[in-house]
Amino acid sequence: MAGCGxxxxxxxxxxxxxxxxxxxxxxxxDGLDHPWDVVTAADGTLLTGERGGRFVALLPTGERRELRxxxxxxFARGETGLMGLALVESAQGRKLFSCQGFQDGGQNDVRVVxxxxxPQWTELIxxxxxxxxxxxxxxxxxxxRILPIGNDLLIGTGDSAQxxxxxxPESLGGKVLRxxxxxxxxxxxxxxxxxxxxxxxxxxxxxxxxxxxxDEVYSVEHGPTVDDEVNLLEPGANYGWKPDRDxxxxxxxxxxxxxxxxxxxxxxxxxxxxSTIATASGTFLDGPQxxxxxxxxxxxxxKGKRVVLLRxxxxxxxxxxxxxxxxxxxxxxxxxxxxxxxxxxxxxxxDNGGGDDRILRVRPR
Numbered sequence: 001m002a003g004c005g006x007x008x009x010x011x012x013x014x015x016x017x018x019x020x021x022x023x024x025x026x027x028x029x030d031g032l033d034h035p036w037d038v039v040t041a042a043d044g045t046l047l048t049g050e051r052g053g054r055f056v057a058l059l060p061t062g063e064r065r066e067l068r069x070x071x072x073x074x075f076a077r078g079e080t081g082l083m084g085l086a087l088v089e090s091a092q093g094r095k096l097f098s099c100q101g102f103q104d105g106g107q108n109d110v111r112v113v114x115x116x117x118x119p120q121w122t123e124l125i126x127x128x129x130x131x132x133x134x135x136x137x138x139x140x141x142x143x144x145r146i147l148p149i150g151n152d153l154l155i156g157t158g159d160s161a162q163x164x165x166x167x168x169p170e171s172l173g174g175k176v177l178r179x180x181x182x183x184x185x186x187x188x189x190x191x192x193x194x195x196x197x198x199x200x201x202x203x204x205x206x207x208x209x210x211x212x213x214x215d216e217v218y219s220v221e222h223g224p225t226v227d228d229e230v231n232l233l234e235p236g237a238n239y240g241w242k243p244d245r246d247x248x249x250x251x252x253x254x255x256x257x258x259x260x261x262x263x264x265x266x267x268x269x270x271x272x273x274x275s276t277i278a279t280a281s282g283t284f285l286d287g288p289q290x291x292x293x294x295x296x297x298x299x300x301x302x303k304g305k306r307v308v309l310l311r312x313x314x315x316x317x318x319x320x321x322x323x324x325x326x327x328x329x330x331x332x333x334x335x336x337x338x339x340x341x342x343x344x345x346x347x348x349x350x351d352n353g354g355g356d357d358r359i360l361r362v363r364p365r
Contacts, residue, residue: 040342065121082101095116096124101139110136114129130179131196137160141203166243167244176208177197199234206221207281221279230269295312298325303334308324341361345362
């Protein structure tokens with residue numbers, strides 16, 4: 001599974017930054033198995049979902065609770081299962097969106113499902129399917145991250161390891177989609193008219209983040225054996241993944257961004273270079289306690305077993321500085337998700353399997 005998190009030797013870490021504050025790392029929740037994402041409610045409750053199909057909450061009282069939820073149609077195989085989460089709260093209650101594999105008889109896809117959460121944090125009640133039809137085969141390259149923006153959802157999807165999907169405007173795989181959160185319909189003004197497709201030519205998008213103080217949205221995605229990428233999303237842009245020199249073969253020897261075969265392909269803001277680290281999430285540091293790195297993009301790495309920090313240029317198109325969080329360099333294993341919290345700390349989910357995974361809190365000293 002090239003570029004999808006296998007544990008061959010990762011490239012060396014970036015040199016520590018002298019101006020990066022030291023951090024303390026504490027365990028918030030343990031005894032988990034592949035917790036893919038974590039969200040925080042206004043009352044302080046943390047909710048995570050395990051890829052194999054379980055929702056676990058940590059209440060502000062410290063009580064740990066497994067929530068009832070109907071996941072009988074979950075497709076959990078390989079990299080696919082219960083994946084990205086997004087929590088939206090209003091006077092009407094709590095709504096959760098989950099990105100997950102689905103199977104029912106002969107039908108198999110990846111989709112976004114909506115749920116309500118009861119006030120006592122005991123049960124999730126499924127309220128519908130927001131959007132479905134993301135391609136799925138073996139469970140490889142399922143994506144899938146959800147980012148709420150206003151009344152919309154941005155959704156990063158994977159190419160399902162099929163050669164023509166990413167460049168096919170009729171397929172929802174290998175794309176970033178933008179839809180209305182209530183109806184699942186394409187957002188008005190989407191670049192392809194009545195299509196939910198917002199950008200295309202992606203391989204396996206597993207991170208989406210908005211840069212604070214701007215409307216700039218960045219995707220984080222897995223490369224094959226080279227060039228994990230961070231991309232600045234532009235409506236209608238094509239990011240150049242085209243593994244179909246032979247349309248019957250998934251050819252991962254092609255460049256991650258291929259301007260020769262995809263004229264006008266948009267180059268990456270950042271690339272991992274000659275070896276992948278399996279970049280699986282992205283969030284922006286947001287708090288003065290991060291000093292000169294406040295506003296940097298933080299990236300969780302599976303194979304790299306680290307959190308990479310990128311200080312972007314003012315125009316957002318290049319990287320001015322790169323480092324890692326030394327306290328997390330190969331100390332907690334594979335890192336799936338990093339999420340900035342209201343107090344400026346980071347929540348980090350590990351992805352090692354075996355029931356020993358954790359949610360960690362990382363805060364500057």
